[in-house]
Amino acid sequence: MKIIPHILVLNTSLLLSIATAQSEPVVVVVSATSSASKLDKEQVANLFLGKSSSYPDGSAAVPIEQTDATPAHDEFHKSITEKSASQLKSYWSKMIFSGKGTAPKEVASNAELLKLLASNPAMIGYIDKTAVDKSVKVILAP
Amino acid sequence: MIKIPLYTLLLLALCSITTANALEAEYAGMKFTGTGFLTAAVGKVLDGSPKGLSDAGYNCPCQISDYSHQSVYDNSSLNIAPDSKLGLQGRIDFTNKLSLTSQGVSRGSQNGRPDLEWLYASYKLTSDTTVQIGRKRLPLFYFSETQDVGLTYPWVHLPPQTYGWAVTNYNGINISHTHTLGSWSTTLNAYIGTETVINNPINKIYAKNDRSDDRWSNIMGAELFFSKGWFEGRLMAMTALAQSRIVSGSCVDTDSCTMDWGQKTRRNMYGFSTVITPNDWLLMTELLYTPVFNYDYSFAASASVGRHFGKWLPMVTYSIYEETILAPNAIDNERHSNTSVALRYDLTPASDVKLQFDHWLSYGGTSFPSIYGNSNMLTLAYDLVF
Numbered sequence A: 001m002k003i004i005p006h007i008l009v010l011n012t013s014l015l016l017s018i019a020t021a022q023s024e025p026v027v028v029v030v031s032a033t034s035s036a037s038k039l040d041k042e043q044v045a046n047l048f049l050g051k052s053s054s055y056p057d058g059s060a061a062v063p064i065e066q067t068d069a070t071p072a073h074d075e076f077h078k079s080i081t082e083k084s085a086s087q088l089k090s091y092w093s094k095m096i097f098s099g100k101g102t103a104p105k106e107v108a109s110n111a112e113l114l115k116l117l118a119s120n121p122a123m124i125g126y127i128d129k130t131a132v133d134k135s136v137k138v139i140l141a142p
Numbered sequence B: 001m002i003k004i005p006l007y008t009l010l011l012l013a014l015c016s017i018t019t020a021n022a023l024e025a026e027y028a029g030m031k032f033t034g035t036g037f038l039t040a041a042v043g044k045v046l047d048g049s050p051k052g053l054s055d056a057g058y059n060c061p062c063q064i065s066d067y068s069h070q071s072v073y074d075n076s077s078l079n080i081a082p083d084s085k086l087g088l089q090g091r092i093d094f095t096n097k098l099s100l101t102s103q104g105v106s107r108g109s110q111n112g113r114p115d116l117e118w119l120y121a122s123y124k125l126t127s128d129t130t131v132q133i134g135r136k137r138l139p140l141f142y143f144s145e146t147q148d149v150g151l152t153y154p155w156v157h158l159p160p161q162t163y164g165w166a167v168t169n170y171n172g173i174n175i176s177h178t179h180t181l182g183s184w185s186t187t188l189n190a191y192i193g194t195e196t197v198i199n200n201p202i203n204k205i206y207a208k209n210d211r212s213d214d215r216w217s218n219i220m221g222a223e224l225f226f227s228k229g230w231f232e233g234r235l236m237a238m239t240a241l242a243q244s245r246i247v248s249g250s251c252v253d254t255d256s257c258t259m260d261w262g263q264k265t266r267r268n269m270y271g272f273s274t275v276i277t278p279n280d281w282l283l284m285t286e287l288l289y290t291p292v293f294n295y296d297y298s299f300a301a302s303a304s305v306g307r308h309f310g311k312w313l314p315m316v317t318y319s320i321y322e323e324t325i326l327a328p329n330a331i332d333n334e335r336h337s338n339t340s341v342a343l344r345y346d347l348t349p350a351s352d353v354k355l356q357f358d359h360w361l362s363y364g365g366t367s368f369p370s371i372y373g374n375s376n377m378l379t380l381a382y383d384l385v386f
Helices: A003-022 A041-048 A072-081 A085-097 A110-119 B006-014 B201-204 B249-252
Strands: A026-031 A064-067 A105-107 A125-126 A136-140 B025-027 B030-047 B065-066 B071-073 B083-092 B098-107 B116-124 B129-137 B171-183 B183-198 B209-229 B231-247 B266-276 B281-292 B296-307 B312-325 B335-346 B351-364 B374-385
Touching: A026 A072, A026 A110, A026 B201, A041 A064, A041 B266, A064 A110, A072 A085, A072 B231, A085 B083, A105 A110, A136 B249, B025 B374, B030 B065, B030 B098, B065 B374, B171 B209
Parallel strands: A064 A105, A064 A125
Antiparallel strands: A026 A125, A026 A136, B025 B030, B030 B083, B030 B374, B065 B071, B083 B098, B098 B116, B116 B129, B129 B171, B171 B183, B183 B209, B209 B231, B231 B266, B266 B281, B281 B296, B296 B312, B312 B335, B335 B351, B351 B374
8 A cells, every 4th residue: 555655656746747848838939040030929820820921021931830749839839829739730621622721841859940940041930948049049939 | 221332431441540641752852742531421311391202312301411512411311421522632742832733532422433623733923922723612612612621610511501502613723812911911812714514413402313504604703811810801702604504305414415505694702701719719600692693692691609628619500591583573582591500529630520410491482492491400420631
């Protein structure tokens, strides 16, 4: 019977760590060399929903998604596009099968996104706040 | 005993797929993407009137779920065919500006016969402007272009009162442009084209052995989307010269029938839609006004209210269709309404199950209610996108 409290403690710790991971704040970033400046929530949502394809200065913008397996994906869409994973899939299915757009390219991690952003100043993505480094600049912190 | 055609077995086999992704391949700088969608539906008209075998061969009471593709449920055994369909889309990106897309659909209502319904080339003139040429879906309503993709909407089938026209596709050219005005996002899509429908499926809903053909020429139309946050609006206008012909004799069984077409009639359509999604709520409206020069005008509308509860989405929809024939003392004005209660559950982001109850009420005309009067129907569907 003595083992039960340990299991409970372990499980509680695990749940807390998962909860912490899921609630990690995300920030919207572009390459440090990008000409893009601050964007508001609506502008970022328009880019990631294919409703806009350029920055306010007219230069082309290329949104990069994280896969829906990443905690950053849910956190970003919860606060920016306000769509669940199912609603997002439904939305992009409507765009794809109507010929009106294609879903953004996806990456599977913060590191992969940082690598891509470094290669193309037109790209815009989102990462965990703690993953920000000197290669990118934050243009929206929801 | 329920007869299960081969295509149904294929649909059911595909139902076993719970996670699926698009097929992607690259060769010589070109990228190929294969995607698809599936709806496996079953349903039955529970009760209603009139009763008996209709001229269209249905064991009524019966109810229309999709005019455009001859989808009708009746009161016999469980109906599997009317709303079940399988679609495959292939897209080749030759460059980041030029692509070719084709889409074929196999429908239960058409005995599983595969039809190539979309085939178009797309070229990006700028990052905001795209021109497309080929065969596409005619964008009359908010969901017209994804009417076959059940995952994109909350119902088992779209409200028949609004989505009920024979001409669903067109051959032509369209140009679309997106523009941002402050925090508003707008998209304007304009198109021209023509379409001929041989053996109009809508006619089969009324009489199985009759054949009529429809032709819309000089189609010109535009749709404007405008959205901000949880609000999205859509305005649509379209005009076309419509002709039809009743086909008989030896001509019935050939697509190359040379019978004369009837007189060209100007058909105009005007539409307005809203999709409002504050917090977890989902409010949708759709209005359509269709005057036909010197003959009649019709008004169709639907309004829906739903709310997301996690993966659940219950929704109530009321829709009406009212025709007014201009001739003095005309009595055969087709008028009916439908009230539906739908419940959707998202199994995964790419799949769902839906249950829907429809209450159809006819309150105008003489011809239409003699076949499709009042009825209650229950349908269940599984949708998948892969």
